[in-house]
Amino acid sequence: MTALDEVQLTAKEGVEEETVAAVQSLAGKYKYGWETDIEMEYAPKGLTEDIVRLISEKNNEPEWMLEWRLDAYRRWIKLEEPEWAMVDYPKIDFQDQYYYARPKSMAEKPKSLDEVDPKLLETYKKLGIPLKEQMILAGVEGAENMDTDRKVAVDAVFDSVSVGTTFKDELAKAGVIFCSISEAIQDHPELVKKYLGSVIPASDNYYATLNAAVFSDGSFVYVPEGTKCPMELSTYFRINAENTGQFERTLIIAEKGSYVSYLEGCTAPQRDIAQLHAACVELVLLEDAEIKYSTVQNWFPGDEDGKGGIYNFVTKRADCRGDRSKVMWTQVETGSAVTWKYPSCILRGDDSQGEFYSIAIANNYQQADTGTKMVHLGKRTKSRIVSKGISAGQAQNTYRGLVSMHPRAKESRNYTQCDSLLIGDKCGAHTVPYIEVKNNSSRVEHEATTSKVDDDQLFYCRQRGMDEEEAVALVVNGFCKEVLQALPMEFAMEAQALVAISLEGSVG
Amino acid sequence: MVSVKAKKLAPTDGMLSRHPAAPAASGWADAARASARDRLAAVGAPQRRDEYWSFTNPARLVSDQPMAAKPLAAQDTPVFGETDALVLTFVDGVFDPAQSDDLAGEGLEIQTLSDALGTDIHWAKDLFGVLEEKGQTPVPRELAMLNTATATQGFVVRATQPVTRPVRFDYIQTSDTSDAVIRSLVKVDAGATLTLLESGTVAARCNTVMEVDIADGGELHHVRVQGRAHDRQVFTAMFARLGRESVYKSFTLAMNGVLSRNEQVVEFTGDDATAHVAGTCVGQGDFHHDDTVFVTHDAVNCESRQVFKKVLKSGATGVFQGKILVKKGAQKTDGYQISQGLLLDDEVNFLAKPELEIYADDVICSHGSTSGGLDATGLFYLLSRGVPREAATNMLVIAFMDEAVQEIADEKLADEMRTHIAGWLDRHSAG
Numbered sequence: 001m002t003a004l005d006e007v008q009l010t011a012k013e014g015v016e017e018e019t020v021a022a023v024q025s026l027a028g029k030y031k032y033g034w035e036t037d038i039e040m041e042y043a044p045k046g047l048t049e050d051i052v053r054l055i056s057e058k059n060n061e062p063e064w065m066l067e068w069r070l071d072a073y074r075r076w077i078k079l080e081e082p083e084w085a086m087v088d089y090p091k092i093d094f095q096d097q098y099y100y101a102r103p104k105s106m107a108e109k110p111k112s113l114d115e116v117d118p119k120l121l122e123t124y125k126k127l128g129i130p131l132k133e134q135m136i137l138a139g140v141e142g143a144e145n146m147d148t149d150r151k152v153a154v155d156a157v158f159d160s161v162s163v164g165t166t167f168k169d170e171l172a173k174a175g176v177i178f179c180s181i182s183e184a185i186q187d188h189p190e191l192v193k194k195y196l197g198s199v200i201p202a203s204d205n206y207y208a209t210l211n212a213a214v215f216s217d218g219s220f221v222y223v224p225e226g227t228k229c230p231m232e233l234s235t236y237f238r239i240n241a242e243n244t245g246q247f248e249r250t251l252i253i254a255e256k257g258s259y260v261s262y263l264e265g266c267t268a269p270q271r272d273i274a275q276l277h278a279a280c281v282e283l284v285l286l287e288d289a290e291i292k293y294s295t296v297q298n299w300f301p302g303d304e305d306g307k308g309g310i311y312n313f314v315t316k317r318a319d320c321r322g323d324r325s326k327v328m329w330t331q332v333e334t335g336s337a338v339t340w341k342y343p344s345c346i347l348r349g350d351d352s353q354g355e356f357y358s359i360a361i362a363n364n365y366q367q368a369d370t371g372t373k374m375v376h377l378g379k380r381t382k383s384r385i386v387s388k389g390i391s392a393g394q395a396q397n398t399y400r401g402l403v404s405m406h407p408r409a410k411e412s413r414n415y416t417q418c419d420s421l422l423i424g425d426k427c428g429a430h431t432v433p434y435i436e437v438k439n440n441s442s443r444v445e446h447e448a449t450t451s452k453v454d455d456d457q458l459f460y461c462r463q464r465g466m467d468e469e470e471a472v473a474l475v476v477n478g479f480c481k482e483v484l485q486a487l488p489m490e491f492a493m494e495a496q497a498l499v500a501i502s503l504e505g506s507v508g
Numbered sequence: 509m510v511s512v513k514a515k516k517l518a519p520t521d522g523m524l525s526r527h528p529a530a531p532a533a534s535g536w537a538d539a540a541r542a543s544a545r546d547r548l549a550a551v552g553a554p555q556r557r558d559e560y561w562s563f564t565n566p567a568r569l570v571s572d573q574p575m576a577a578k579p580l581a582a583q584d585t586p587v588f589g590e591t592d593a594l595v596l597t598f599v600d601g602v603f604d605p606a607q608s609d610d611l612a613g614e615g616l617e618i619q620t621l622s623d624a625l626g627t628d629i630h631w632a633k634d635l636f637g638v639l640e641e642k643g644q645t646p647v648p649r650e651l652a653m654l655n656t657a658t659a660t661q662g663f664v665v666r667a668t669q670p671v672t673r674p675v676r677f678d679y680i681q682t683s684d685t686s687d688a689v690i691r692s693l694v695k696v697d698a699g700a701t702l703t704l705l706e707s708g709t710v711a712a713r714c715n716t717v718m719e720v721d722i723a724d725g726g727e728l729h730h731v732r733v734q735g736r737a738h739d740r741q742v743f744t745a746m747f748a749r750l751g752r753e754s755v756y757k758s759f760t761l762a763m764n765g766v767l768s769r770n771e772q773v774v775e776f777t778g779d780d781a782t783a784h785v786a787g788t789c790v791g792q793g794d795f796h797h798d799d800t801v802f803v804t805h806d807a808v809n810c811e812s813r814q815v816f817k818k819v820l821k822s823g824a825t826g827v828f829q830g831k832i833l834v835k836k837g838a839q840k841t842d843g844y845q846i847s848q849g850l851l852l853d854d855e856v857n858f859l860a861k862p863e864l865e866i867y868a869d870d871v872i873c874s875h876g877s878t879s880g881g882l883d884a885t886g887l888f889y890l891l892s893r894g895v896p897r898e899a900a901t902n903m904l905v906i907a908f909m910d911e912a913v914q915e916i917a918d919e920k921l922a923d924e925m926r927t928h929i930a931g932w933l934d935r936h937s938a939g
Contacts, residue, residue, distance in 0.1 A: 410854075442880070
């Protein structure tokens with residue numbers, strides 16, 4: 001008999017000053033709120049079949065792609081917006097948005113990074129994302145001492161288009177394809193055709209259907225059989241244009257026995273009017289493949305009065321098709337006015353594994369409804385969920401998750417832990433877990449933050465004279481840091497700087 | 509997490525015509541019934557695709573006719589037989605004075621529902637349909653509306669001082685097509701105490717709702733053993749409002765039953781109050797048992813506990829939907845919720861949705877939900893000591909269920925529950 005899901009929710013008088021200060025310091029100090037003054041080209045406002053055709057045409061897409069989009073569009077107009085999430089925002093006027101915006105200088109795709117508009121390069125430089133190869137990511141302290149072989153390939157997406165992708169040639173030598181999805185549709189149609197929409201079908205949900213109709217760019221990764229991707233891959237999403245939605249689509253295919261670590265970052269200018277971002281991320285894992293997917297989501301969260309910010313409606317899903325495949329989602333969610341996001345794992349292959357580590361911080365008027373789904377279909381599948389939610393100001397933070405053990409998923413295991421921390425009496429923290437168990441051989445294991453922390457560690461602390469609460473806090477704190485450290489180096493730095501919040505006080 | 513479309517209303521005519529409008533009563537009662545009728549028409553009948561019914565199909569609870577259910581032949585051990593109580597007997601959901609005690613007891617006021625609703629000036633006015641209506645947010649509880657609109661059977665019970673002799677509702681089913689609607693109102697005055705016992709199969713299908721108001725310092729203990737007639741279809745709802753320093757403890761034992769949906773809607777309105785809602789059930793085959801609990805903390809320093817343990821075998825389904833809502837300002841709340849499924853074989857389903865919704869920062873709220881098979885180590889230990897497998901299994905099952913039984917304050921009543929559980933396991937061990 002083991003626990004499946006447990007939540008501890010505590011905030012008490014002893015919440016550390018530092019923690020409160022760190023959360024407050026996130027407010028009103030959005031570092032990336034500036035905008036790039038660059039000439040843009042827009043598609044007409046609103047969403048019609050013509051706009052879908054236009055996006056397809058701008059990307060010079062084949063007929064089948066256009067049909068796929070139109071299909072999605074026709075489906076989308078019949079759908080209704082989902083309302084079940086615990087988020088509240090004014091109704092979005094989908095006709096009052098631009099669905100395509102690209103810098104004029106991108107009309108002709110630059111052949112190499114040298115041809116890219118210096119303004120764009122400058123933008124990414126300012127964001128700490130250099131698009132020159134051989135450069136180490138700026139802003140990483142002690143970078144000069146790092147292993148000089150450590151490189152990160154970047155795909156930079158600016159509003160609706162990919163600006164450039166670094167280290168393409170070097171990756172190609174290893175057989176890894178890393179490019180924008182618009183290029184992939186041109187250059188690798190067979191792969192795109194085979195896998196696009198196979199994890200998140202165009203009919204999946206309201207925002208995924210919208211994305212299927214209007215996605216303009218995004219990243220594409222293909223790691224061939226038996227290949228360990230020689231460097232970390234990353235995509236940096238920047239929304240710059242006003243009243244423009246960003247709809248990107250990411251597709252990562254990890255063939256048998258391959259490995260790739262992928263990072264995702266995002267920022268947007270500070271504006272009074274909320275902007276829409278609806279992305280889809282599909283991961284396909286074949287036998288023995290492993291994908292590590294890390295996100296630091298730092299879209300503009302709105303100002304202290306809740307004005308503006310990004311509405312972040314994202315569908316992310318990994319399909320562990322092959323036996324023994326493994327996927328790990330790590331997310332640090334600090335931005336966006338509204339977040340609606342549930343990175344999920346379909347554990348189809350026998351012995352496949354899914355992990356989800358999340359830290360969600362909501363401050364001021366931010367609202368986050370996020371979590372994961374672990375669908376156990378294969379035998380001896382394992383999943384682990386660790387979610388930390390922190391709410392401050394007037395924010396609402398919801399963990400929503402599903403753990404489903406199908407009848408055939410014999411001898412599977414799940415471990416879930418979600419902790420919430422409230423700072424102040426005007427915010428809210430909520431948990432909505434769904435648990436569906438349909439076989440009895442699945443060992444569902446759980447360590448609760450209050451009573452089931454590793455007994456040896458607890459004993460050690462107690463023996464040194466700590467009371468239980470102190471001891472638990474110490475052990476849990478160590479565990480939190482471990483999650484942050486599980487992020488790839490560059491992101492861990494950014495995430496730590498962003499979070500800079502002690503999770504002490506979250507147990508009691 | 510499927511997108512939800514605007515609900516297409518399911519007609520309620522069948523539900524309502526099955527239970528014709530209650531005869532005219534006093535103005536306030538008629539108004540409450542009419543309001544419930546209108547509210548029901550506005551939300552429609554419950555449907556499987558409602559989020560709130562996603563784990564339990566309400567079809568059998570709203571169909572025109574109940575599914576036929578054979579009454580249980582005879583009680584092996586009469587439930588609560590050992591406890592001296594004021595007995596009120598219902599046969600197929602209809603009060604039978606011949607098999608009941610006089611409607612009188614020390615510190616007690618008891619009346620039939622129709623007498624109370626027919627009285628122009630009555631305390632029941634502030635309770636009847638009031639807590640039910642308040643309990644309709646955030647999710648509609650359509651069957652409770654139906655109950656307010658149509659119930660004519662039931663009692664209004666008021667404890668004006670500590671009452672030592674429990675009030676006991678005995679339900680006897682004789683007809684295999686009976687369809688009962690019972691509504692009771694319970695008021696515990698400041699400083700008063702009352703124990704309420706319920707046992708037996710009400711009818712082939714029943715819809716039983718109780719509204720409970722516990723004033724400052726009052727205490728209500730409620731122990732219920734649901735009927736073992738397997739095919740019966742049950743919907744129950746308890747709406748409880750708790751005043752300052754009051755205590756509400758409710759326990760339900762269910763063995764057998766193709767469909768049971770037990771709802772508890774508890775609201776703290778006064779500080780320093782305590783509510784423990786517990787239940788345990790065991791079943792096999794097409795057994796389906798659903799506990800849906802909603803606890804609202806709207807006062808300071810209150811304690812709530814939800815303890816639900818389900819033992820499931822050969823195809824059985826156990827459902828738990830629980831929620832702790834801590835409103836802004838409900839500081840020092842201590843909310844606890846545990847739901848556990850013991851899955852004895854591979855064909856069973858345990859479905860849980862344990863929710864927290866918290867708007868106050870100085871609180872301790874936790875929930876846990878666990879499910880799995882028998883503890884192999886425990887079983888091995890017993891087997892190695894020479895305990896036969898069946899006895900060993902039963903021992904572990906009893907230990908598992910006992911955590912819920914321990915929520916009963918009265919030891920004698922708790923022991924009786926243990927006897928019934930052991931009896932059921934003995935009868936079903938061979939299977």
